[in-house]
Every structure is written in C-alpha cells, then in structure tokens.
Amino acid sequence: MRNEAVVKDEVKAKVKATRGKFHLESYGCQMNLYDSGLVASILKNEGYQPTDSVEEAEILLLNTCSIREKAYERVYGRIESLAHLRRKNPHTIIGVLGCMAQSLGKEFFSSGLPIDFTAGPDNYRLLPDLIESASSNREQSQTGLSLLHLSRSETYDELRPSVVTGCTSFVTIMRGCDNFCSFCVVPYTRGRERSRSPYSIVDEISSLPNVSEVTLLGQNVNSYCWKENFHFHDLVELILKETDIQRIRFTSPHPKDFPEELLDLMAREKRFCKQIHLPLQSGSSSVLRRMKRGYTQEEYLSLVELIRSKMPFVGLSSDIITGFCGETEEDFQDTLSVVEQVGFDTAYMFRYSERKNTSAAKYLKDDVPEDVKLIRLQQLIQEQQKMSALKNRLVKGKKFEVLVEGYSRRSQSSMTGRTDSGKTVVFPLEEGHQPEDLTGKLVQVEIEGSTSATLHGRELTTCLKIT
Ligand code: SF4
Numbered sequence: 001m002r003n004e005a006v007v008k009d010e011v012k013a014k015v016k017a018t019r020g021k022f023h024l025e026s027y028g029c030q031m032n033l034y035d036s037g038l039v040a041s042i043l044k045n046e047g048y049q050p051t052d053s054v055e056e057a058e059i060l061l062l063n064t065c066s067i068r069e070k071a072y073e074r075v076y077g078r079i080e081s082l083a084h085l086r087r088k089n090p091h092t093i094i095g096v097l098g099c100m101a102q103s104l105g106k107e108f109f110s111s112g113l114p115i116d117f118t119a120g121p122d123n124y125r126l127l128p129d130l131i132e133s134a135s136s137n138r139e140q141s142q143t144g145l146s147l148l149h150l151s152r153s154e155t156y157d158e159l160r161p162s163v164v165t166g167c168t169s170f171v172t173i174m175r176g177c178d179n180f181c182s183f184c185v186v187p188y189t190r191g192r193e194r195s196r197s198p199y200s201i202v203d204e205i206s207s208l209p210n211v212s213e214v215t216l217l218g219q220n221v222n223s224y225c226w227k228e229n230f231h232f233h234d235l236v237e238l239i240l241k242e243t244d245i246q247r248i249r250f251t252s253p254h255p256k257d258f259p260e261e262l263l264d265l266m267a268r269e270k271r272f273c274k275q276i277h278l279p280l281q282s283g284s285s286s287v288l289r290r291m292k293r294g295y296t297q298e299e300y301l302s303l304v305e306l307i308r309s310k311m312p313f314v315g316l317s318s319d320i321i322t323g324f325c326g327e328t329e330e331d332f333q334d335t336l337s338v339v340e341q342v343g344f345d346t347a348y349m350f351r352y353s354e355r356k357n358t359s360a361a362k363y364l365k366d367d368v369p370e371d372v373k374l375i376r377l378q379q380l381i382q383e384q385q386k387m388s389a390l391k392n393r394l395v396k397g398k399k400f401e402v403l404v405e406g407y408s409r410r411s412q413s414s415m416t417g418r419t420d421s422g423k424t425v426v427f428p429l430e431e432g433h434q435p436e437d438l439t440g441k442l443v444q445v446e447i448e449g450s451t452s453a454t455l456h457g458r459e460l461t462t463c464l465k466i467t
Pocket of ligand 1: 177178179180181184185186187219220254
C-alpha cells in the first residue's frame with residue numbers, strides 16, 4: 001500500500017502539470033515590468049504555462065499602472081477589446097493586477113467590463129489560489145474577487161523573475177514609497193517603503209544569464225536601507241565587489257535626500273554609470289511646496305551643481321509636470337528656466353491629471369484649464385527637444401564606450417547600445433562582425449551625427465571588459 005502523502009503529492013503534481021496557459025501584459029513603468037516577471041515566475045512554479053497568444057490563453061492578466069490618466073484609458077480600452085474572447089470561450093479568466101487594480105479595487109466590477117478578479121502589487125503570491133477561486137466562481141456565475149492587502153514586509157525576496165532584455169536587466173531593490181508627494185498615487189497603490197536583503201539582490205544579479213548591465217529599481221532608491229545602517233551606496237559597493245556585472249545604473253533617486261557618498265562612489269567607480277534620473281516635477285518653489293517635494297528650486301539647482309562638480313559629463317534626465325494645482329504662468333516660466341539652466345539630456349514630460357486618494361485630490365483645486373496645461377506641455381517639450389538636440393550635436397567627433405544591446409530598432413544592419421551617461425547610440429555593423437559577438441560587449445564608437453534622441457556613429461574598436 002502506497003503512503004497517502006506520496007499519493008497526494010503525485011495528484012498535486014499532476015494537477016500542476018495540467019494547469020492552463022496564461023497571457024500577461026504589462027503597462028507602465030519598469031517596476032511593473034519587473035513585477036510581471038515575478039507574477040510569471042509564481043505562476044510557472046505552480047504549473048501554469050506562459051503564452052504570447054491571447055487566443056490561446058485560458059487566463060488573461062493585465063498588470064496595470066495608475067500614475068497617469070492615459071494609462072487608465074489604455075487599460076480600459078484593452079479590457080474592452082478582450083471581451084470578444086470571453087464571448088468565444090466563457091471559461092476564459094480575466095484578472096487585473098498592479099496599481100490600477102489596487103486603486104480601483106472592487107469599483108472595477110461595476111464598470112461592466114468582463115473582469116474576474118483584481119490583485120494589488122503585494123498579493124501576487126496568492127495568484128494561483130485566486131485563479132482557482134475565480135474559475136469556480138465563474139462556474140457558479142458569481143462575480144469578482146479582490147486581493148488588495150498592502151504589506152509592510154513583502155519584497156518577493158527569494159523570487160528570480162529574470163527580466164532580461166538582450167544583455168540588460170532590471171532588478172528591484174525596494175518596494176513602495178514613504179514620500180507622499182501630493183500628486184502621486186504610488187504610496188497608496190504600492191504601499192510603504194521596504195528594502196530587499198542585499199544578499200538576495202547580489203544573488204539575483206549573479207544568477208542573471210549573459211547580463212552585462214543591471215538597472216537597480218525603486219520608487220526612491222536613495223531611501224534604500226537594510227537593517228538601519230546599510231544604505232544605497234553600501235549596496236552598490238557590495239554589488240561591485242561581489243559580482244562581475246560590467247555596468248550598474250539606477251532609477252529613481254529623490255532630489256531631497258541625495259547622499260553625497262553615492263556621488264563620490266559614482267565618480268570613482270568606472271562600472272557605476274554616470275547617469276542620474278533626477279525628477280524635477282516643477283521649477284517653481286511654490287509649486288514644489290504644494291507638491292510636497294521637500295526641496296526648493298535653489299536646492300535642486302545646487303544639487304545639480306554638486307553633481308556636475310564631481311562628474312562634469314554626467315547624463316541627467318528628469319520628470320516634469322505642467323499645470324499642477326495653482327500653477328501660474330510665472331511658475332511655468334520658472335520651470336522653463338530650470339530646464340534651460342540644467343540642460344537635461346532627456347525628460348519625461350506630462351500634464352497634471354488628478355489621481356484619486358492623493359492629498360492634491362483631497363485638498364487642492366485642479367484649477368489650471370486643460371488647454372493651458374496642454375499648451376505649457378507643448379512649450380516644455382519643444383524647449384527640451386531643442387536642448388536634447390543641442391547637447392547631442394555638441395558630442396560630434398567624440399568617442400564613447402558603448403555597451404551593445406542588440407540590433408537597432410529600425411534596421412538589422414545597425415546595432416544599438418548606450419554610453420556610460422545613458423545616451424542611445426546607433427552604428428552600422430562592420431563587415432565581418434557578427435551581431436551576437438558584439439551584443440553585451442563594449443565597443444568604442446566615434447559620433448558622426450545625431451537627432452534629439454539618438455547619436456549616430458561608427459565603430460572604432462571592440463573594447464575589453466571594464467575592470
Ligand atoms: S517620491 Fe513622490 S513622486 Fe516618487 S513615488 Fe514617491 S510619492 Fe510618488
């Protein structure tokens with residue numbers, strides 16, 4: 001007679017082996033992309049199979065973003081467009097994950113969209129159970145399930161989602177945010193700050209196959225803190241020491257508490273890329289105060305000066321919002337002036353859209369007319385594009401070490417990669433060079449021309465590994 005426990009394990013393994021196929025789509029930021037990797041690894045461990053085809057999938061999952069109005073609209077549109085699959089196969093399960101799920105929760109079920117469940121970013125370990133329950137709910141024609149718990153400790157530490165594109169990868173080092181900027185929904189959808197164990201991060205980086213560059217992710221990476229006294233610069237030092245990764249980048253730091261030790265480490269370590277994404281949000285001190293950003297225009301500019309004094313060729317990028325509550329024309333001119341003074345290499349620019357639950361939604365009036373927000377946004381984009389084009393023109397004739405990431409988007413006879421400062425470079429594949437031999441390698445490229453977004457050049461030499 002066989003042991004009952006062995007039989008149970010065999011039945012479990014069989015059930016796992018016959019579980020359905022899932023199709024997972026990711027919207028929004030890199031952290032969401034990483035989270036989609038976590039979701040995929042949790043489901044694969046339980047026997048579900050990923051598929052790129054929506055038609056083939058029994059489970060459709062949308063990992064959503066709620067940071068901007070546009071992201072909401074895209075997700076609603078996508079769920080509507082998936083409704084026909086439900087009509088074709090009434091057993092298809094549709095689940096909404098991520099920030100939008102957390103923020104709208106049960107409201108989704110009254111929208112008339114075919115949704116079986118919603119799960120916020122801290123609840124992915126329970127997804128297999130949720131899918132099972134959603135499936136039996138469907139049989140009994142019951143409606144939606146939600147898992148919206150916000151955790152103070154979940155970091156999915158031991159999972160290895162392996163979010164690799166070519167030779168680069170993202171690794172999340174912390175989750176959540178404690179800053180509560182007045183316009184931002186993140187603390188309400190991703191919860192409070194938690195940092196991952198440094199050993200688990202090092203282990204994850206070491207286990208990434210054929211990866212030359214990692215980008216360390218967090219909503220506010222310079223708040224990274226493990227056991228009270230191990231900070232972000234300690235983590236980067238540990239990664240440099242314990243792994244042979246060729247390049248490290250990170251995003252995003254907060255300008256209000258930028259540690260000088262981090263700048264010093266960046267300045268002296270060749271493998272730590274000289275690129276900083278430094279969200280400005282507004283160039284007006286009074287708007288910044290209403291945004292609860294914790295710095296003034298002057299403090300931001302002094303930080304930029306300090307950064308450039310240590311790394312004159314640093315790449316700087318930013319996030320900027322136009323038309324925040326109470327923004328006057330004078331405030332907007334302050335933003336343009338900071339953009340001009342700093343000379344960002346690139347910027348992500350948006351018009352303000354009120355987000356539910358935020359303190360701006362509760363206490364401030366969204367009083368800048370939409371057309372004014374839009375005109376200011378267009379003006380800002382024009383300014384920034386001029387600046388980006390000018391900065392790129394200035395490096396004509398210069399030589400850069402470029403980490404080759406793969407074919408360029410437009411042509412299979414060109415390769416693309418990035419400089420240490422984060423600029424995208426495209427160059428033709430030399431005769432006799434194989435793309436697979438170059439991908440993941442450092443090559444020296446001389447810049448011959450540019451647009452506002454890209455540098456174009458020619459390959460000089462294939463370089464050795466950075467040491
Ligand atoms: S720092 Fe501010 S803008 Fe950034 S995630 Fe936190 S609350 Fe949002």
